[in-house]
Amino acid sequence: MVEYRDWYRTQYWSEREGQPIRYIVIHDTEGPRDAALSWWSSPNNPYKSSAHDLVDASGVVWRCVPYDKAAHHVGGSHIPGFNQLDPKTGRYEPNANLITIGIELEYPAAPASPPWPQAQIDAAVEHVRELVRTYQIPRANVLRHMDIDPKNRNDPRNLDWEGFLNRVFPVVEQELERALRHSAWNAGGIPYNPEAAFASYAREHGLGNPETPEFDFTFDGQAYRGQGFSKAIIYARAGQWNQIKEVPW
Ligand SMILES: [Zn+2]
Structure with missing residues (x-):
């Protein structure tokens, strides 16, 4: 069982503007949990950044922004098929925050690259599994920050990504999903x-x-x-x- 803690202290979020949740984006904090949590509520944070949840090194999930709001975690990111670069503003529009859930994993700042704690990864897998079930998010829509902003971001670092996804979406479940999809198309x-x-x-x-x-x-x-x-x-x-x-x- 994952341990959850409510920490809804950040005001740094926006309305989703009617957009459905379609993606989950995984980050790492590049610093200790408490530094991230206080940064997301600091009046000195010029980016007004935040995330929905933070999974700390011990595996506790800190809930920071309700899922019906858009946390500020991928404002500069490009999601093909959803947004494109607006030459006037120099930003990707619409904002990728609108359709994503952002999950931060506590991890020390580079160049430190220790192995990820098992308890943390176990909790993150269970938490993301719950979210992909709730929001019907396919494997292809669970992304790393580095996947959608490769010029500026390289997080989460040092994480066995395929292994992580394979645990979130166990193989038997993927096969069932494939068989079901096949039958549903043919039934139509x-x-x-x-x-x-x-x-x-x-x-x-x-x-x-x-x-x-x-x-x-x-x-x-x-x-x-x-x-x-x-x-x-x-x-x-x-x-x-x-x-x-x-x-x-
Ligand atoms: Zn990130």
Whole structure:
């Protein structure tokens, strides 16, 4: 059982502006727990930074910002398919804070790189498992800060990331999820290809369920393939399966 402690003392959060929670981002504190907790409520914090929870080295989860609010933890980050660089402000808009939960893991500042305490990792795994169940977050949407702001961030450092994800999403659960997805698509009369770029794009971008099978069309002499999902139609030029675009219905 994870031990939780309420520490709702920071005012550094924003409204989610109606955006659903779609990602979890893991950080490390680069310093002791108490320094992080007081920084998030310090009037001298120019970034007004915060996180939803902090998992300390002993495995206690400190709750700092309610999940229905956007903590200030990934304001400079790029989540492909959600935000893009606004040349006017020099920032990624909309702000990645709006759709993420931020979890900080207590860890000493670089260059110290001790092994992570087992109790802390165990608690973090259990806590993140609870969150991915509650918010229906797929494995592809549990990210490290370094994954979405690689120029400026390298946290969480020294963490066996694949091992961590494998514990959050046990293999048997992943296989069950795959089998269920396959059956659900077929029950809807739409063939399912687990490797299909469109299916995984739609899942990662929260586009809802498939409304059409994949279909081919040509425009201006170019071959395209498309597929309709409940929230958008997506398409790509034949062969350019990594450049998927969305249009509204
Ligand atoms: Zn971070």
